[in-house]
Amino acid sequence: MSLLELRELNKHFGGLHVTNGVNLTLNPGEIHCLIGPNGAGKSTLFRLILGEHHPGSGDILFAGENITTLKSFARIHRGLSVKFQVPGVFKGLSVRQNLEIALQSRHRGVELEAEIGRLLDFLGLESEQAQTAGNLSHGQKQWLEIGMAISLKPRLLLLDEPTAGMSPEETHMTGEMVQRLNADGMTVLAIEHDMAFVRQVAQRVTVLHLGQVFAQGSIDEIVADERVAAIYLGQAHA
Numbered sequence: 001m002s003l004l005e006l007r008e009l010n011k012h013f014g015g016l017h018v019t020n021g022v023n024l025t026l027n028p029g030e031i032h033c034l035i036g037p038n039g040a041g042k043s044t045l046f047r048l049i050l051g052e053h054h055p056g057s058g059d060i061l062f063a064g065e066n067i068t069t070l071k072s073f074a075r076i077h078r079g080l081s082v083k084f085q086v087p088g089v090f091k092g093l094s095v096r097q098n099l100e101i102a103l104q105s106r107h108r109g110v111e112l113e114a115e116i117g118r119l120l121d122f123l124g125l126e127s128e129q130a131q132t133a134g135n136l137s138h139g140q141k142q143w144l145e146i147g148m149a150i151s152l153k154p155r156l157l158l159l160d161e162p163t164a165g166m167s168p169e170e171t172h173m174t175g176e177m178v179q180r181l182n183a184d185g186m187t188v189l190a191i192e193h194d195m196a197f198v199r200q201v202a203q204r205v206t207v208l209h210l211g212q213v214f215a216q217g218s219i220d221e222i223v224a225d226e227r228v229a230a231i232y233l234g235q236a237h238a
């Protein structure tokens, strides 16, 4: 069974048809990248999956259950998690306190401490744990937010441009984090413009264009597709 299935999903804002009959299936355990030109409707698709927007028509299935009308919190409860583009960390609080906030709905006491330790280690932020989040580097802020997004061990992690503004080294380290999460069983759907990252992690790639699935395949198939090059890859950070 697929973990996520979008069926004929449509969303329009007034006269603007932003999501136009999208069909997309994610297999459990895959890393799937969503690419496409600016304004193609990628972030809108994430907001539909999370339940921040509701589709005009179409269905969203998660682990076989139709979640189209569920509120966001109910989707999160079922194992969905999203890291949006703009870092949403609490800048005035320490790294440790940020992780504590993300974890405290499910963990207390010794268990909470152990989970914070596990995340600090995973993120490579142990020596920054007392640091105010606002003082972290851009890359570290993104990692802290990934840590918050994975704190409750979601089954599906959605990442909206996780490497935006990162150096090539930071981008590569982010790719390694995603691969480690995936090795532990997490399914990942990532919106990315950075083709080095896509090449590093993606098992399958979907190209979105004008709110529609324009192409799908392995990274090599997508790069070799002249139609994709014409609408997008010329502009991407290849």
Ligand SMILES: Nc1ncnc2c1ncn2[C@@H]1O[C@H](COP(=O)(O)OP(=O)(O)OP(=O)(O)O)[C@@H](O)[C@H]1O
Residues within 6 Å of the ligand: 013, 016, 018, 036, 037, 038, 039, 040, 041, 042, 043, 044, 045
């Ligand atoms: N709440 C909204 N109200 C009206 N229009 C919107 C809204 N959200 C998005 N749009 C429009 O929908 C289109 C798709 O936007 P979206 O952010 O989903 O694209 P994107 O593929 O994520 O682009 P980018 O790569 O630049 O992040 C854009 O034209 C945008 O202006």
